[in-house]
Each structure stands twice: as structure tokens, then as C-alpha cells.
Amino acid sequence: THILLLLKSMLLSTSIIHTSFSSYRGKPFKLIHWVKISTILIFPLSPYCRDLLKVKKKELTPYELLCFSMRPMEETRTAIRAAEYMEATLDIIRQNMSRIHKRSLGATDHLLPEDLEAIARVTGCAAQIALLTCDTIPFIDQYRTISGVCNNNRLGASNTPFSQLLPVQYDDGISSPRGWTSAVKYSGFSLPLVREVSNKILHTANENLPQDNLYSSMLTLFGLWIGLDLSNTAMSRSIRSFNDGIDCSTSCQQAEPCFPIEIPTNDPRFEDTKSCIPFFQSATACGTGYTGYSFGIPNVRSQINQVTSFIDASMIYGSTDSLANQLRDLTNDFGLMAVNQHYSDDGYDLLPFQNATPNICATRSNVTKDPSVQEVPCFMAGDSHANENIALTAIHTMFLREHNRIAKIFRKLNPHWSGETIYQETRKVIGAFLQTIIYQDYLPIIIGPNAVQKYLSDYRGYDDTVNPSISSVFSTAAFQFAHLTVQPFIFRLNRRYQQHTVYPNVLLHNSFFTPWRIVFEGGVDPIIRGLISMPAKLNRQDKLMHDELRERLFQLTSQDGLDLASLIMQRGRDHGLQGYNAWRGFCGLSQPKDEKELEVVLNNQTLAKTLISLYGTPNNIDVWTGGILEPFVPNGRVGPLFACLIGTQFQKIRDGDRFWWEKEGVFTERQRTTLKKVSLHHIICDNTGIKELPPFVFKYSDEYTSCSEIPMFDFSAWKDTSSGKYFMFFALIQFTYCDRGHHP
Numbered sequence: 001t002h003i004l005l006l007l008k009s010m011l012l013s014t015s016i017i018h019t020s021f022s023s024y025r026g027k028p029f030k031l032i033h034w035v036k037i038s039t040i041l042i043f044p045l046s047p048y049c050r051d052l053l054k055v056k057k058k059e060l061t062p063y064e065l066l067c068f069s070m071r072p073m074e075e076t077r078t079a080i081r082a083a084e085y086m087e088a089t090l091d092i093i094r095q096n097m098s099r100i101h102k103r104s105l106g107a108t109d110h111l112l113p114e115d116l117e118a119i120a121r122v123t124g125c126a127a128q129i130a131l132l133t134c135d136t137i138p139f140i141d142q143y144r145t146i147s148g149v150c151n152n153n154r155l156g157a158s159n160t161p162f163s164q165l166l167p168v169q170y171d172d173g174i175s176s177p178r179g180w181t182s183a184v185k186y187s188g189f190s191l192p193l194v195r196e197v198s199n200k201i202l203h204t205a206n207e208n209l210p211q212d213n214l215y216s217s218m219l220t221l222f223g224l225w226i227g228l229d230l231s232n233t234a235m236s237r238s239i240r241s242f243n244d245g246i247d248c249s250t251s252c253q254q255a256e257p258c259f260p261i262e263i264p265t266n267d268p269r270f271e272d273t274k275s276c277i278p279f280f281q282s283a284t285a286c287g288t289g290y291t292g293y294s295f296g297i298p299n300v301r302s303q304i305n306q307v308t309s310f311i312d313a314s315m316i317y318g319s320t321d322s323l324a325n326q327l328r329d330l331t332n333d334f335g336l337m338a339v340n341q342h343y344s345d346d347g348y349d350l351l352p353f354q355n356a357t358p359n360i361c362a363t364r365s366n367v368t369k370d371p372s373v374q375e376v377p378c379f380m381a382g383d384s385h386a387n388e389n390i391a392l393t394a395i396h397t398m399f400l401r402e403h404n405r406i407a408k409i410f411r412k413l414n415p416h417w418s419g420e421t422i423y424q425e426t427r428k429v430i431g432a433f434l435q436t437i438i439y440q441d442y443l444p445i446i447i448g449p450n451a452v453q454k455y456l457s458d459y460r461g462y463d464d465t466v467n468p469s470i471s472s473v474f475s476t477a478a479f480q481f482a483h484l485t486v487q488p489f490i491f492r493l494n495r496r497y498q499q500h501t502v503y504p505n506v507l508l509h510n511s512f513f514t515p516w517r518i519v520f521e522g523g524v525d526p527i528i529r530g531l532i533s534m535p536a537k538l539n540r541q542d543k544l545m546h547d548e549l550r551e552r553l554f555q556l557t558s559q560d561g562l563d564l565a566s567l568i569m570q571r572g573r574d575h576g577l578q579g580y581n582a583w584r585g586f587c588g589l590s591q592p593k594d595e596k597e598l599e600v601v602l603n604n605q606t607l608a609k610t611l612i613s614l615y616g617t618p619n620n621i622d623v624w625t626g627g628i629l630e631p632f633v634p635n636g637r638v639g640p641l642f643a644c645l646i647g648t649q650f651q652k653i654r655d656g657d658r659f660w661w662e663k664e665g666v667f668t669e670r671q672r673t674t675l676k677k678v679s680l681h682h683i684i685c686d687n688t689g690i691k692e693l694p695p696f697v698f699k700y701s702d703e704y705t706s707c708s709e710i711p712m713f714d715f716s717a718w719k720d721t722s723s724g725k726y727f728m729f730f731a732l733i734q735f736t737y738c739d740r741g742h743h744p
């Protein structure tokens with residue numbers, strides 16, 4: 001590292017660079033040298049999470065687990081690399097220009113538009129944002145692409161920037177997170193340390209938590225599950241600062257992309273205020289931040305969503321073609337998803353294993369303190385978070401089984417269908433199941449009937465002017481409301497819905513990255529029973545985030561855990577989200593200007609006082625913090641601000657989706673009528689050994705009904721009545737156009 005740093009400073013000061021630079025103007029080919037230099041400089045300085053884990057160690061730190069679980073996927077790495085090269089190239093040019101002209105200059109002050117275009121092209125940035133030609137893709141009107149491209153060109157596709165509902169606000173106006181420089185003031189006040197807000201407002205012990213007497217833990221986990229369909233923020237590829245090689249995992253120095261969470265005085269857990277909770281920034285999207293100059297759009301930094309914004313079950317099937325193919329069972333032509341070849345769960349399938357090294361899920365011997373136990377790899381699914389906790393893994397597993405169950409039904413129903421048709425038709429049905437369950441059952445409970453009426457009343461058809469991309473404020477703040485409704489335990493119940501005697505409840509921090517608990521400790525059923533029959537934690541102003549998430553996040557044994565509340569606020573600042581009042585204004589809500597008015601909005605005097613003592617003004621309250629503190633809207637589980645932001649987002653991903661299940665022509669009328677009848681209930685009954693369950697699985701109740709009392713989901717509307725001849729022809733075209741197992 002030191003040699004590279006030395007090399008970099010030498011390169012920057014040598015006459016070679018000065019000479020080539022002073023003669024570059026009007027000769028864009030020279031710019032390629034700059035790009036090359038930037039790639040040479042960045043590349044070796046950028047260790048990734050993977051590299052952290054190369055050193056064989058007994059136990060991973062919480063930071064390493066976070067880093068690894070949030071590492072960018074393959075195609076995302078290409079997108080991020082392009083932006084990093086472009087930014088580094090412009091930075092080197094800027095430094096040299098300033099040196100030559102002996103004054104500070106912007107990167108593009110002396111560059112011609114064609115030079116910028118050339119840099120964008122050579123770094124790969126131009127390719128990331130160029131419009132696509134969609135009409136050459138076969139069957140583009142029939143099935144969604146895996147990456148979501150060509151639903152409406154790049155809008156809503158994976159690896160594109162989050163949209164912005166309000167202008168982004170950075171310390172330097174372009175890229176530095178809010179709060180990066182303490183001298184920068186907002187409404188006359190510096191932002192408080194996020195850990196201080198977490199300690200003073202969020203802090204809650206694990207014990208005596210308020211329980212939701214209306215809704216079950218399934219409501220919470222289903223929220224997490226669908227959140228993964230919608231957003232997964234790409235982290236910076238590098239865990240080391242670009243300019244001086246500081247390692248974000250070990251140093252508390254602030255240097256892009258390290259944005260460490262500082263420790264306030266009198267912190268209940270960390271005694272040393274010079275220590276920190278490691279944090280690395282999200283990756284920059286091409287054409288934004290300091291790479292934005294050449295594209296004629298406001299050059300503020302934007303972050304990348306690695307997954308498709310549409311509700312298309314991307315957490316099952318993947319958001320990139322390479323992952324989607326890995327997840328399929330291509331050993332036959334039956335349209336199935338790959339399942340685990342080593343273990344099963346009482347006759348039911350499990351998710352396949354990843355073959356990644358190192359195996360971050362080899363946590364069993366550490367947790368059980370028994371070195372002789374058998375370890376297993378992490379499970380593989382369409383989303384990278386599948387092993388984050390075992391309740392989430394259980395839901396993933398159920399839906400994998402549902403795909404294969406339906407695929408087998410379709411093969412019987414339509415023997416002339418190719419494996420590719422079965423896969424695509426099944427994937428289409430699963431996507432529609434999710435859309436139906438979310439809008440019919442989930443959202444009304446969360447945002448309440450008034451917001452449903454305002455944002456989600458009748459569907460009026462597809463609108464190609466609506467941008468379906470997930471917005472930054474939705475993913476980084478509003479849809480993270482449910483972190484306050486997570487129980488500190490994963491409940492595991494036996495067939496009689498009593499605590500399992502052999503495999504009892506597990507504290508949440510003992511459930512992170514532990515797929516072996518599913519393989520060796522009773523499988524999926526006990527966990528699903530726990531989710532559907534135990535209440536959710538209630539989000540209450542005086543009982544916010546318990547210690548499992550605020551003090552022990554990703555802590556498997558003795559290491560210092562992370563603090564989720566601090567991470568969320570720091571992420572919001574990294575993404576340049578404006579403060580609470582700006583968002584209240586966006587939603588047409590009142591904007592409290594002092595403690596008294598805040599007290600009225602929150603209906604809580606003590607809370608308003610503490611917030612003002614921390615932030616100085618209601619304007620600056622981190623939007624996630626303000627949102628989670630608001631009293632609920634009538635018959636909802638979020639306050640008015642989040643009801644508006646969540647309602648707005650779900651309206652956009654419905655109206656801006658060319659494959660929305662209610663859109664004319666996507667399904668037949670008979671199929672639509674059938675799809676309305678689906679519920680999560682069906683999916684549990686059909687894919688687990690659970691045969692008695694509460695009548696409505698999001699509701700907390702001690703009544704149980706038998707699966708046999710619910711009519712089976714009827715697939716007869718999918719019987720293909722067109723002639724076999726036509727389908728032979730169709731299959732032939734498919735076969736001609738694409739490799740087997742590829743999207744048509």
C-alpha cells in the first residue's frame with residue numbers, strides 16, 4: 001500500500017504527467033492515459049470485503065459480516081468500477097490542473113465536452129447510462145427480463161440509480177455526506193452524532209417490549225422479504241480510502257469511502273470516544289457526483305440499486321442474468337429452480353448452497369462452542385441477504401418450493417410447454433402472487449385505509465411517464481420503519497404451537513448467518529409457526545430499537561456488535577437525504593418550526609424536548625428518526641409521513657410497471673379472477689408441513705383453521721387451449737433465438 005501511495009504521489013508530480021497534460025487539449029486520445037493511470041492507482045488500493053476474509057480466522061467480526069453480506073454483485077461491480085475510474089480520472093486531472101494553474105479548479109474547467117465524452121466512454125461510464133434498443137429483444141412483451149431492462153428502457157432496472165423525490169443535500173453540494181464536515185451547518189445547527197441520537201432516543205432493553213395485539217411477526221418479516229424485492233443498495237467496492245489507503249474496517253479516520261460512526265461521550269457501551277463503529281459509504285452511480293459533469297444532468301451524487309424496482313420476485317430469481325442462471329435447475333427441461341442436493345427438510349426441499357469461499361456461514365462451531373460440529377455453506381437465493389437471519393431464510397425456502405410446485409403443475413397441465421416456458425410462466429405467476437398479497441393484504445395494514453384511498457385506489461392502467469425506480473428516501477428511510485417491529489427472538493414452535501423443547505427460541509443475534517439451524521435444527525416449519533402465531537413487536541415512542549439490533553447487530557459471539565439505528569441514520573446522511581421538515585413539506589404535511597409545534601406533531605413533550613436538545617431545530621431531524629417517532633395514522637402502523645412516502649412509492653411501482661398483473665393483456669380475465677384469491681396462507685399450506693394455522697397470517701390471533709378448510713388455488717385458467725402445433729412452433733422459435741435456459 002505504501003509503495004502504491006508513493007507511486008501515486010510520484011506520478012502526480014512528475015513531468016511526464018505535466019507534459020502529457022499540457023499537450024492533451026484537443027487530443028482526446030491522450031485522455032486514455034489518464035484513465036489508465038487512474039485504473040492503476042485505484043485497482044490495487046481497493047481491497048474488497050472478500051479480501052478481508054482471505055486471512056483464515058476463527059471468527060468473523062460483525063463488520064466483516066456486514067461488509068460481506070452487502071458486497072456488490074458481479075454486474076454491479078462493473079457499474080461501480082466505471083464510476084470509480086471516471087471519478088479518479090477527473091480527480092487526477094483536477095489536481096494537475098490546479099498545480100499547473102496554481103489555483104484550485106474544478107475537474108472539468110479546462111475540458112472540452114468531447115474530452116469528457118471520451119473519458120466516459122473509456123471508463124465504461126457512458127455504457128452504463130446509454131439508452132437501450134429494446135425492440136430487438138425477442139419476446140420482450142411477453143415476459144419480464146431478469147434485470148428489468150426494457151420494461152421501460154432502463155427505468156426500474158437493476159444497477160441503476162435510486163430516484164430522488166426531493167433534491168439531494170450534500171455538505172459540498174455535490175457528493176460529501178451531510179455531517180461529513182462539522183463546520184457545515186444546516187438551518188444554523190451542526191448535525192448531532194448519529195450514535196448520540198441512537199443512545200438518547202432509540203435505546204431500548206430487550207425485556208418488557210410492547211407487543212402488537214393485532215398483528216403477527218409474519219407481518220414484519222414479510223415486509224423484510226418484499227423490501228428485498230425492491231431495493232438493495234450497492235456499497236462501495238473498496239473498503240479502503242481511495243486517496244490514502246486508509247482501511248475503513250480498522251481506522252477511525254474519515255476519508256472517502258470510510259465515514260466512521262463517531263462515539264459520543266458517556267456512551268453506554270464504548271468507553272473510548274476515539275473509537276468508532278465502522279461504516280463505508282454506498283457506491284456512486286455513473287453520471288452523478290463528480291462523474292456527472294458530462295451528462296448534462298445535475299451533478300449531485302446518487303446511489304445504485306442493485307435489484308429491480310418492480311415487484312417481480314427478484315429476490316427469488318435474481319436481478320442479473322448470471323445469477324438467475326445459477327439459480328435454475330438446468331439438468332432437465334422442466335423449468336425448475338435448483339434445490340439443495342445435500343439436505344432436505346422432512347421431505348421438502350431446501351435452498352441450494354453457495355460455493356463461495358470463504359464460507360461466512362461456518363458459524364456453528366463458534367456459536368455452539370463445539371469444534372467437532374458439521375458446518376454448512378450459506379444458502380443461495382436471488383438476493384444476497386438470504387442468510388441474514390433464519391426467519392428470512394425460511395420465507396425464501398417456502399417460495400422456492402412454491403416455484404417448483406407450480407412448475408410441476410404446469411408441466412402436467414401443458415405437457416407441450418418447454419422448460420423455458422414453464423419457468424417463465426411460473427415466474428410470472430409468483431410475481432403476480434406477490435403483487436396481489438402486497439396490495440390486498442399487506443399495504444392496507446401498514447399505511448391505513450386513508451393512504452390506500454389516496455395513493456392506491458383503483459388501478460387505471462400502465463403509464464409510461466411514471467418512473468418506477470425506487471426512491472432514495474423510500475429505501476433509506478421510509479421502508480426501514482419495520483426495524484422497530486422486529487422481535488428480539490426468532491420463535492420456534494412445535495406442532496402444538498408451543499415452544500420447541502429441543503430447538504427453543506433463539507436470540508436474534510444468534511440467528512445471523514446460521515443456515516445450519518435450518519439444516520440441523522428442525523427445518524423451516526418451527527420458524528414459520530413462530531412467525532404466524534407470535535405478535536410483532538409494537539413500535540412505541542418510548543420502546544424503539546432493542547439491543548439485539550442496536551448493540552448486537554451481526555455479533556455472533558464476543559465481538560462488539562454494530563448499531564443498526566446508527567447505520568440507518570449515517571446511511572441517510574451518506575445519501576444526502578434532506579431533514580424531516582423538507583419531507584413533511586413534500587407530503588403536504590405541517591412543518592413544525594420549534595419544540596412546541598414538534599410536541600403537537602409527535603404528541604409527546606419529552607420526546608420533542610430531547611429531539612430539540614440534539615438537533616436544535618425540527619428541520620434537521622434525520623428523516624428516518626422523525627418518521628418512526630410519529631404516532632400511527634388511523635388503522636395503520638406508520639405515521640403520516642411514512643404513509644405518504646410508502647404510498648407514493650407503491651403507486652409508482654404499480655402504475656409504471658408494464659407487466660403489472662392487472663394490466664390488460666398480461667393475464668387473461670379468468671387468470672386475474674383466480675389470482676385475486678391467492679394469500680400467504682395458501683403458500684404456507686402448500687409448501688410446509690404446517691396444516692393448522694391462523695385464518696389470516698398477518699393477524700395475531702389464537703384461532704386456528706385447517707388447511708383443508710381453504711379452497712386450493714386453482715390453476716385451470718392456465719390450461720393452454722391453443723393447439724399443440726402452435727406451441728411446437730413457439731418452442732422452436734424460442735429454441736432458435738436463445739440458448740437453453742436463457743431468457744427468450
Ligand code: HEM
Pocket residue numbers: 066220221222223224225227231232233234388389474475476479480481482483486564567568571
Ligand atoms: C429481522 C431483522 C433485520 C435485520 C437484522 C436487518 C438488518 C439490516 C441492515 C444491517 C441493513 C443495512 C443498514 C445500512 O448499513 O445501511 C438493513 C437495511 C434495510 N432494511 Fe433491514 N433488517 C431487518 C429487518 C427489516 C425489516 C422487517 C424491514 C422492512 C419491512 C427491513 C427493511 C430494510 C430496508 C428497506 C433496508 C435498506 C435496503 C437497501 O436498500 O440496501 N429490514 N437492514
Ligand SMILES: [Ca+2]
Pocket residue numbers: 228229230307308309310311312313314315
Ligand atoms: Ca424486484
